[in-house]
Amino acid sequence: MQELASNGSVSVTWRHRVHTCRHAFADEGGALANLLPCDSGPAQVLIVLDEGLLRAQPDLPAQLSAWSDTHRSLVHAAGAPLIVPGGEQAKNDRTEFDLVVRAIHERHICRRSYVLALGGGAVLDAVGFAAATAHRGVRLIRMPSTTLSQADAGVGVKNGLNAFGAKNLVGSFAPPWAVVNDTMLLCTLSDRDWRAGLSEAVKVALLKDPSLLFELEHTATALRGRDLDVMERIVTRTAELHVSHIVAGGDPFELERARPLDFGHWSAHQLEQMTGFGLSHGDAVAIGTLIDLQYATLMLGASSELSQRVANCLESLGFPLHCDALGEEDRLLEGIERFREHLGGSLAITMVTAPGVSDEVSHIDLDCMRQAIRLTRRRGDDRASRAG
Amino acid sequence: MQELASNGSVSVTWRHRVHTCRHAFADEGGALANLLPCDSGPAQVLIVLDEGLLRAQPDLPAQLSAWSDTHRSLVHAAGAPLIVPGGEQAKNDRTEFDLVVRAIHERHICRRSYVLALGGGAVLDAVGFAAATAHRGVRLIRMPSTTLSQADAGVGVKNGLNAFGAKNLVGSFAPPWAVVNDTMLLCTLSDRDWRAGLSEAVKVALLKDPSLLFELEHTATALRGRDLDVMERIVTRTAELHVSHIVAGGDPFELERARPLDFGHWSAHQLEQMTGFGLSHGDAVAIGTLIDLQYATLMLGASSELSQRVANCLESLGFPLHCDALGEEDRLLEGIERFREHLGGSLAITMVTAPGVSDEVSHIDLDCMRQAIRLTRRRGDDRASRAG
Numbered sequence: 001m002q003e004l005a006s007n008g009s010v011s012v013t014w015r016h017r018v019h020t021c022r023h024a025f026a027d028e029g030g031a032l033a034n035l036l037p038c039d040s041g042p043a044q045v046l047i048v049l050d051e052g053l054l055r056a057q058p059d060l061p062a063q064l065s066a067w068s069d070t071h072r073s074l075v076h077a078a079g080a081p082l083i084v085p086g087g088e089q090a091k092n093d094r095t096e097f098d099l100v101v102r103a104i105h106e107r108h109i110c111r112r113s114y115v116l117a118l119g120g121g122a123v124l125d126a127v128g129f130a131a132a133t134a135h136r137g138v139r140l141i142r143m144p145s146t147t148l149s150q151a152d153a154g155v156g157v158k159n160g161l162n163a164f165g166a167k168n169l170v171g172s173f174a175p176p177w178a179v180v181n182d183t184m185l186l187c188t189l190s191d192r193d194w195r196a197g198l199s200e201a202v203k204v205a206l207l208k209d210p211s212l213l214f215e216l217e218h219t220a221t222a223l224r225g226r227d228l229d230v231m232e233r234i235v236t237r238t239a240e241l242h243v244s245h246i247v248a249g250g251d252p253f254e255l256e257r258a259r260p261l262d263f264g265h266w267s268a269h270q271l272e273q274m275t276g277f278g279l280s281h282g283d284a285v286a287i288g289t290l291i292d293l294q295y296a297t298l299m300l301g302a303s304s305e306l307s308q309r310v311a312n313c314l315e316s317l318g319f320p321l322h323c324d325a326l327g328e329e330d331r332l333l334e335g336i337e338r339f340r341e342h343l344g345g346s347l348a349i350t351m352v353t354a355p356g357v358s359d360e361v362s363h364i365d366l367d368c369m370r371q372a373i374r375l376t377r378r379r380g381d382d383r384a385s386r387a388g
Numbered sequence: 389m390q391e392l393a394s395n396g397s398v399s400v401t402w403r404h405r406v407h408t409c410r411h412a413f414a415d416e417g418g419a420l421a422n423l424l425p426c427d428s429g430p431a432q433v434l435i436v437l438d439e440g441l442l443r444a445q446p447d448l449p450a451q452l453s454a455w456s457d458t459h460r461s462l463v464h465a466a467g468a469p470l471i472v473p474g475g476e477q478a479k480n481d482r483t484e485f486d487l488v489v490r491a492i493h494e495r496h497i498c499r500r501s502y503v504l505a506l507g508g509g510a511v512l513d514a515v516g517f518a519a520a521t522a523h524r525g526v527r528l529i530r531m532p533s534t535t536l537s538q539a540d541a542g543v544g545v546k547n548g549l550n551a552f553g554a555k556n557l558v559g560s561f562a563p564p565w566a567v568v569n570d571t572m573l574l575c576t577l578s579d580r581d582w583r584a585g586l587s588e589a590v591k592v593a594l595l596k597d598p599s600l601l602f603e604l605e606h607t608a609t610a611l612r613g614r615d616l617d618v619m620e621r622i623v624t625r626t627a628e629l630h631v632s633h634i635v636a637g638g639d640p641f642e643l644e645r646a647r648p649l650d651f652g653h654w655s656a657h658q659l660e661q662m663t664g665f666g667l668s669h670g671d672a673v674a675i676g677t678l679i680d681l682q683y684a685t686l687m688l689g690a691s692s693e694l695s696q697r698v699a700n701c702l703e704s705l706g707f708p709l710h711c712d713a714l715g716e717e718d719r720l721l722e723g724i725e726r727f728r729e730h731l732g733g734s735l736a737i738t739m740v741t742a743p744g745v746s747d748e749v750s751h752i753d754l755d756c757m758r759q760a761i762r763l764t765r766r767r768g769d770d771r772a773s774r775a776g
Contacts, residue, residue, distance in 0.1 A: 001409040001419035001568070006628040008635035010545060010563045011401045012643070021389040031389035040734050094482075105552050111642070111732025133521075133558045135730055136546065136642075157398060158524065164493050170521045172560055175398045180389070240394040247396035254499070254524070255400070342523055344499025346428050 014175035018155045018243050020236050024143065024182040025067035033071035035141065035178045036114050042076040046109045048100060048127050050119025052086040053145045056188035060118070078107040088277040090122040091162045100130035109138050114177065116141045118185070120193070121149040121281070125171070128159030132174035139177035145185040147197025147231065148282050151238035155179050157252055167269055168342070173253040181239065183232045194226060195318045196282025201238040202314060203263050203289050208241050210355035213313070220316035259343060263350045263358065264288035267373075270335025274325040286319040287326070287376060292351055294372035299365055302353040311379055322380035329370050336364055402563035406543045406631050408624050412531065412570040413455035421459035423529065423566045424502050430464040434497045436488060436515050438507025440474040441533045444576035448506070466495040476665040478510040479550045488518035497526050502565065504529045506573070508581070509537040509669070513559070516547030520562035527565035533573040535585025535619065536670050539626035543567050545640055555657055556730070561641040569627065571620045582614060583706045584670025589626040590702060591651050591677050596629050598743035601701070608704035647731060651738045651746065652676035655761075658723025662713040674707040675714070675764060680739055682760035687753055690741040699767055709768035717758050724752055 017035070024032045036043040047064055054060060061081055068077045082103050090096045100115070109115065115138055117127040124142050131140040144154030160171025186194065198216065205212035215234070216223075222230045245261055246252045268288030271279050279287075290311055296302035314321060325332065340347045352358045405423070412420045424431040435452055442448060449469055456465045470491050478484045488503070497503065503526055505515040512530050519528040532542030548559025574582065586604065593600035603622070604611075610618045633649055634640045656676030659667050667675075678699055684690035702709060713720065728735045740746045 001407045001412070004406040004408065004543075004624065004628050004631055006632035006635065007404060007406055008631075009401050010404045010635055010640045011399065012561075012641050013397050013399045014643075016395060016398050018392040018395055019389045020392065024389070101558060102552055105554055105557055108729055110729045113732065129521075133517075133560055135557065135732065136548065136559045136561055138732070155392075160524065164490055166493055169493055169523065170489060171524045172521055173400075173524055236392065240392050243392055243396075244394035247394065247398055252398045253400050255402075341496055341498045344501065344523065344526070 016157070016175055016243060016247055017178040018181070018239060019178065020181045020183065020232070022182060022184045024180055025063040029067045029070060032067070032180060033074040035180070036075055038074075038112065042072060042074055044078045044109060044113035045075050046078050046103055046107055046113070046115045047081040048115060048117045048119070048123070049081045049083050050086040050123040050145060051083050053119055053185065054083060057185070078109060078113070079103075084119070084123060084127065086120050086123045088122050088162075090126045091160065094161065096123075096126040097130045097161060100127050101134045104130065104134040104138060109134070111135050111138050114139045114141055116143065118143040118145055120144070120146045121153045124149055124154055125159050125168075126161060128174065128176070129161055129171055132159055132172050137174060140174070142176045142179045143182055143185065144179070146189060146193050147186055147195070147235055148193070148200060150181040150183070150186070151197035151235045152200040152242055155181070155239045155242055157246055166338075167273060181235065183228060183235070186231060187228065191318065192280055192283070195223075196280055197235055197238065198223060198317045199282050199286035199289065199314065199319060201234050202310060202317075203285060204238050204241045204261065206289070206310065206352045206355055207261065207263055207350070207358055208245075208356065209237070212237055212241075213355050216317070217309075217313045220313060224316065224318050254343070259348075259350070263352055264292050266335045266339035266349060267291050267332060270332055270338065271323060271325050274328065274331060275323070279323055279325070283319055283323075286314045287321055287323055287380070290314070290321065290376045290379070291369075291372050292349075294375045295364075295369055296351045296353050298371055299368050300351055300353050300359065300361075306354065315383060320380070320384065321376070322384040326373055326377040326380070329373055332373060333366060333369065404545070404563055404631060404635055405566040406569070406627060407566065408569045408571065408620070410570060410572045412568055413451040417455045417458060420455070420568060421462040423568070424463055426462075426500065430460060430462055432466045432497060432501035433463050434466050434491055434495055434501070434503045435469040436503060436505045436507070436511070437469040437471050438474040438511040438533060439471050441507055441573065442471060445573070466497060466501070467491075472507070472511060472515065474508050474511045476510050476550070478514045479548065482549065484511070484514040485518045485549060488515050489522045492518065492522040492526060497522070499523050499526050502527045502529055504531065506531040506533055508532070508534045509541045512537055512542055513547045513556075514549060516562065516564070517549055517559055520547055520560050525562060528562070530564045530567045531570055531573065532567070534577060534581050535574055535583070535623055536581070536588060538569040538571070538574070539585035539623045540588040540630060543569070543627045543630055545634055554726075555661060569623065571616060571623065574619060575616065579706065580668055580671070582619075583612075584668055585623055585626065586611060586705045587670050587674035587677065587702065587707060589622050590698060590705075591673060592626050592629045592649065594677070594698070594740045594743055595649065595651055595738070595746050596633075596744065597625070600625055600629075601743050604705070605697075605701045608701060612704065612706050642731070647736070647738070651740055652680050654723045654727035654737060655679050655720060658720055658726065659711060659713050662716065662719060663711070667711055667713070671707055671711075674702045675709055675711055675768070678702070678709065678764045678767070679757075679760050682763045683752075683757055684739045684741050686756050686759055688739055688741050688747065688749075694742065703771060708772065709764070710772040711768060714761055714765040714768070717761055720761060721754060721757065
């Protein structure tokens, strides 16, 4: 077997631009418009809007329309905003994906044009997969509308759809053209969605930034009281840690083993599946984080004070740590193999042993993990009965 | 609007491995098996086989099975080969894509496992899109089975499906783990598929390598007489030029403007669509190359001897330069805008003015292009009537 003389490496570099602002379409609208360069005339923009966000902020289409009018030398809306359903259902089949691909085709959005997507993580995942694959990639501006997506997935480089009953079975790595976190989009969230990004904040604090954990503990009351300034600070810091992991972590497309930002996620994903997504990702990550902290206490020498401390913090932030599915231990434990298979290769699970200190383990002691699940369950049940 | 402190660049590098051999599964089978590293035990491999190739070479499953048995310490076939339909139909809906994604899921192919796909360009495109997006990318070994795919698309970094009537509307850039051009797969091709890679060879010779054009002219009779040694040399050289463009051209994912290897392709793609893919890609590229050479003669100072010379060469190689769809000039000319839109941004069409010399034009004179189409049509009709 002969190698071609011209064999070599394929190297590609993208700029990862994440911005924070308030009122992106009002006073500061020029900054947003300037993120959409075009080599001839105004940039063509297909606007995609999460139905749930539209219900909460019904004046958004008028704001968008005023924005594109004001900046007509820079941007041109290619037709009315495309309104798409949000929530996990957006990812469960290809209806939404097809809607966006068809609009890209019919409205003549080319590789140098833009899709501007406003919505929660599920919409951004479905729309993002469409934008990443139509014409093999048109430019995507993400405007995440939830604390979870602004802090976590919305600033990352992934997209995905569920298929054949498996979460994110189909998707791609595709850096967006830009991400704009407009925190005014967060004001109208339900309490559940308002808090959802905070369990990811606790997770990334445990992995990377002990001072963020302190801040979360000390601002929990303000956060629960919906203080937007504090939320903006927490979301921005969490997003920064996430982006830093992507741009400086050395493996943005996960071609190698490491993925330390998935702490607590093997069980979180499985609990979501088990509850038919009745349990939100934010609430699931809170529970998943506690399970793995309990395991780290039992097996890896973490202090029991740490899991106490984190459980208290999560409770103060408003997370219900109770979930009936924790009783189905066998099914929950299947999440470990699912997690391994989705990442590929041999098992590698990141475990936090102290704030800012983590280890990758390649083996899970199942008896001990059952014990960790039971401890987590007991804690959640106690809390639920105290509350009730 | 505030940039995140951690903003930066996302850089990813893939090794692009293209190999040539004969009898990949026999004597040299260890070389193929060694292309599939695995960090624990034998590599799991999902084999996907083009139905048309299987009909032509019915002993392939036995060869594959003997190969995986012989190299069982290195590879393990995850179930029987998946047999999939070939030809453009493979790309026209998502049946084949879904079949492969489902098999990846059900047979537990993870990101560190392999899909080994044997087939023509359409199968590699559909299977490649499935492999590139299942789990956001499992490792793909391509074994192109046609001269066209071995010389051109099979050694590239793209995949794709047709959608909403548009060719390759959905797809991705995804470097395969490796490409193995086993020229024994070419022996059983029909004459049409045997010659199909040669119009791409003429095209790339015109763009990049005048000596390859000489070689094609001087070996045309041997090539038409199905001399495998000569074909292997031409296919390998064409693939080398293609790979060199990808790894050294500076823009493997086409994020910028340049795509000089698409010479003659705006009309080729349109003619394929217009004939409902009755005209093969190889035959369409032969005609498309001539159209743009005629245009270069009329508008850009290319010598008329060059288009004569290339027409003669293509005829000697067996290409029928006749196509009724050339009569529908208006519809054919729509291909220019389609081409622009698929690449994005403003129009950029590469035109060859002498062997090895090309220019990018940003405007096409439509009257002159009509003239070029008519000249090409006349040449094809003359030839057809001489032959008839």
